[in-house]
Amino acid sequence: MSTNPPNLRPDLAPKAIFDPSKRDGQPTIGMVSLGCPKALVDSERILTRLRAEGYQMSADYTGADAVIVNTCGFLDSAKAESLEAIGEALQENGKVIVTGCLGAEPDYITGVHPKVLAVTGPHQYEQVLDAVHKAVPPSPNPFVDLLPAQSVSLTPRHFSYLKISEGCNHACKFCIIPDMRGKLQSRPVHGILREAEKLVEAGVKELLVISQDTSAYGLDRRYSTHPWKDREVRSHITDLTRELGQLGAADDLWVRLHYVYPYPHVRDLIPIMADTSNAILPYLDIPFQHGHPDVLKRMARPAASAKVLDEIAAWRTDCPDITLRSTFIVGYPGETEAEFDYMLDWLKEANLDRVGCFKYENVAGARSNALPDHVAEEVKQERWDRFMEASQAISEAKLAAKVGQTIQVIVDDIDEDGIATCRTKADAPEIDGNLFIDEGTQALSVGDLVTVEVDEAGEYDLWGCISK
Structure with missing residues (x-):
């Protein structure tokens, strides 16, 4: 029996699930999907288009006529993993098309792997399709294929990711996501709700709402309103959450919110979560990243960590069952021992339910690379160990309290x-x-x-x- 390790990286996508059935003569495409769940949604959209054109999907290299590698470029370690996956696909298959976040740096990829057939950036679906058509021409069966596209899911059938926006308006110094995926681009609310409704009708039991910044959803659209059912609904996270909650009862559908920044209007979500009659889970995934205000300022992130503690206390007052998960970075450039100890104390006071932690890495193109006083690797490791020890103790105590429930x-x-x-x-x-x-x-x-x-x-x- 396996147990949950304490250092799972939240930038890694779940393992893809494929239907292995194939008709005679059907062209077959393999897919390696790296990166976060948002990248997994991109993979699903590419494969949905390809399946509608008559392609079948392969779970391995040898059974595929070509392989698409959807890459991650979030950290240097993730870039190295992407390059390794590309190399493995080239060795095992030979025909490789690269897309995803690392695809925003085509020279970086072709400098290591010059034999790849094509390189495209994130969510460039048409360019990926063009590259596939060139490498493996479609051969549709008119009696089976070329039907309206049914969504391809790379996750188990009982849960699905629901991406509500692309890009991000933040300028965090350690992150290059806005450079790769651009500024915030929110989907219209009725399109999201229609997709969610179809997923529920198809038997999905859990919807996981994802984006780069879920709290900012609709800001770029000026919270435009759209008709839905018999009413007008704003493209705003509060309205979207309320409508998603009405797609099912809490005992037959779960809706979970990820990547929620602690903006003031997040408090409007808490009463929806506290209402046990709807599908919205009392769960918030919030990337705090650090607890010390000076480190947060060096990260170019909101620095009112003391006020966040007050917000957390208010959330728990209004919704006692709420689960809070977050990620943190240790060893950020300039982080002193006093600042790290402050973060440990902040973590213990926040008493978060689920916590992940990164050791800071330089990422090509990130502004944090130029900051002074980088922390030695052995110090990062020691602080990571202490941080995980503290978070583990919190987790252990919280779970022990659930025995008998x-x-x-x-x-x-x-x-x-x-x-x-x-x-x-x-x-x-x-x-x-x-x-x-x-x-x-x-x-x-x-x-x-x-x-x-x-x-x-x-x-x-x-x-x-x-x-x-």
């Missing part, structure tokens, strides 16, 4: 031994913890929402039995 979980997997891997409302897929059911799972299926009694807790995971 009866809660709802969603089933993600059932292994050959009959052990069910599940998640609670406090756990997002791939990045948070799990709840394991060791026995009595014969009647369960992946995607079921079931009630369990928690009987054991670890540092990051729970164990339970089906409630009778």
Whole structure:
């Protein structure tokens, strides 16, 4: 049985799930999708278009006529992973088309791998399709293919990512996402709601709302209104959240918000989360990054960390069951021991439920590279260890308090031994913890929402039995 490791990177996408069926003579495309869930949505859109044109998808290199590698360029380590994936695809298949965030630096890719067929940037769907058509011409069956495109999902059928915007208006010194993906571009609210409704109708039990900055949704559209059902709805995160919550009841649909910056209007979301009759989970994923105001200023991020603590306290007053997860950076240039200790104290006072942590890395093109007083690698590691030790203690205490409680979980997997891997409302897929059911799972299926009694807790995971 596997347990949730403490250092899962939130920039890694879940492993893609493919349907292996194929008709005779059908051209086949492989897909390697790296990066965050937002990149996974890009992969799904590319494959949806290709499937509508008659292509089949392959889960391995050897079964594909060509391979698309959707890359990540968030950190230098992620860039190295992308280059490694491209090299592996070239070695195993030979025909490789590169897209995604690292594709914004084509010379960087072709300098290492000159034999790639094409390089395109993030969300450049038409250019990817053109490259595929050139490498592997379509051969559609008019009786089967060329139908209206049905969405390809690279995740298990019971949950799906719902991307509400592209790009970001922030200018954080350590991040180059705006350079790769551009400024904020929000989707119209009725288009998002229509997609969400179709996903629910198709059997999706959990919608994970993602973007670079979910709180800013609609700002670029000046919160324009659009007709939906019998009413007008604003392109605003509060209105969108309220409408998504009405797509199902809390006992048959979960809606989870990711990448929420702590703007003042976030407090308007809390009453929606506290209302147990709708589908919105009491869960906020907020990238705080640090607790010390001086470090936050050097990051070019909002620096009112003390006020954030007040906001957290207010959120918990209005919604006692709320789960808060975040990510932090240790070893940022200039970070002193006193600033790090301040962040540890801030973390303990915030008492966050789920926490991830990065050791700072220089990223080509990031303004933070030029900052003075870079922290030595051994100091970064020591601070990372101390940070994770503190966050682990918080997690362990919070999970221990759940022993004896009866809660709802969603089933993600059932292994050959009959052990069910599940998640609670406090756990997002791939990045948070799990709840394991060791026995009595014969009647369960992946995607079921079931009630369990928690009987054991670890540092990051729970164990339970089906409630009778």
